[in-house]
Amino acid sequence: MPNAEIILSERNPFDLTLKGVDKNFRLAIEEPTGFGRGTTKESQDLMRAMMTAHLLAPTMPENIYTNFDFHFSELLDAMYEYYGKKKPRIMKIGEGRVQPKIAGEADPEQSLRVATSHSGGLDSVYRIAKLLENKETPLAVHLRNLNxxxxxxxxxxxxxxxxxxxxPYLQVKLRNSSGSTGFDTMKTRDLLLALVVAIQGAPNNVNQVLIEGGMGSDPRNYHFSESIEVWSWFNGLLKDIGLDVEVVGVDPGDIETIGEIIDLEKQLGITILPMVQNCFSAPFQMPNNRRKWERETPTIAQNSSDHWCGSCHKCRRMTLGRLFYHDPRLSGVSGEERGYFVKDTYDWIRKYPHNADLLSGSFMTHLELLGGIN
Incomplete structure (x- = not known):
């Protein structure tokens, strides 16, 4: 796609449409309607630039036409250069410029030092548990429809x-038909997520945003939004635009994390693991996927989350950690059930070799050790 038009809605300052040849692609923040209240104009300009980057990530067109004043072209320049592309040209459409306003004023909110992106999965649950362990109550921000x-x-x-x-929990709801899926969405996903959390947390005086870690420096192995150098630049940019906040990536590890959460449940006196939204299976697929485990490993199935199919790599990760680190809810699991889980997981890896790319060294080590337990 050599050319692209990005159209900003006249009613919503965070509603962008990429006009395509056969179809349009849209990314909009629908809720809360006052998203961005109390933040600087520069913060709002950066949000639109980030949304534009997310829309353009799959195609990276050479020429970009907008109906609004586009700021922070350096964001697009950096993304294009990261993937070996020439910097894009950004031009205006017509004489008029769309400038929708955010309705209302920011209401005073509870002051909270830390905000964390919260998907409901194991890693985001771990971040909250560690904060609670340190007597820190965070603001949890869920970005709905990012996937x-x-x-x-x-x-x-x-x-x-x-x-x-x-x-405290807040939901930011997207209308997302961006066309940015799979590896394309990873190009900008974490940056978009962090900026949404930072802006949503501004009325709470948040000065630290926690997101998933696992960042690196090699462009061959890490996407733009996973680059350590990009995050260093981005944190500086946040300060420059008046968001006094630092984004920190938290890398909890893998199977060991589940053992740590089991200990935190005891220490904090709260239930965590059974509430984790952990599964890769679609809701309609889950009953069929669970049926095998209910038959072959009834104790494991009966004591697993409603969000557990048993068979995807995330659910196997959860079961492996709970068995290895002696989750008391699985104390009644027999050696036969444990052995079935280990054998079935090895069979699953052999049958679907692409899954090996999703499994860490920690996973394989713990699986081998669990298989050796009598």
Whole structure:
């Protein structure tokens, strides 16, 4: 795609449409309607630039036409250069410029030092648990519809978790037909997520935003939004635009994390693991996927989350950690059930070799050790 038009809605300052040849692609922040209140104009300009980058990531066109004043072209320049592309040209459409306003003023909010992106999955749950361990109550921000499936389920699980733990929870809802999926969405996903959390947390005086870690420096192995150098630049940019906040990536590890959460449940006196939104299976697939485990490993199945199919790599990760680190809820699991899980997981890896790319060294080490337990 050599050319692209990005059209900003006249009613919503965070509603962008990429006009395509055969179809349009849209990315909009629908809720809360006052998203961005109390932040600087520069913060809002950066949000639009980030949304534009997310829309353009799959195609990276050479020429970009907008109906609004586009600021922070350096963001697009950096993304294009990271992937070996020539910097794009950004031009205006017509004489008029769309400048929608945010309605209302920011209401005073509870002052909270830390905000964390919260998907309801194991890593985001771990971040909250560690903060609670340190007597820190965070603001949990869930960005709904960033992915293309399981969104209502994730949002409900996230809300229930935070209510149970006494953690303030806010949902930012996207309308997302951006066309940015798979590896394309990873190009900008974490930056988009962090900026949404930072802006949503501004009325709470948040000065630190926690997101998933696992960043690196090699462009061959890490996407733009996973680059350590990009994050260093981005944190400096946030300060420059008046968001006094630092984004920190938290890398909890893998199977060891589950053992740590089991200990935190005891220490904090709260239930965590059964509430984790952990599964890669679509809701309609889950009953069929669970049936085998209910038959072959009934104790494991009966004591697993409603968000557990048993068979995807995330659910196997959860079961492996709970068995290895002696989750008391699985104390009644027999050697036969444990052995079935280990054998079936090895068979699954052999049958679907592409899954090996999703499994860490920690996973394989713990699986081998669990298989050796009598």
């Amino acid at each position: 293309f499936k399981g969104n209502a389920w994730e949002a409900e699980a996230s809300r229930e978790q935070c209510e149970s733990w006494g953690v």
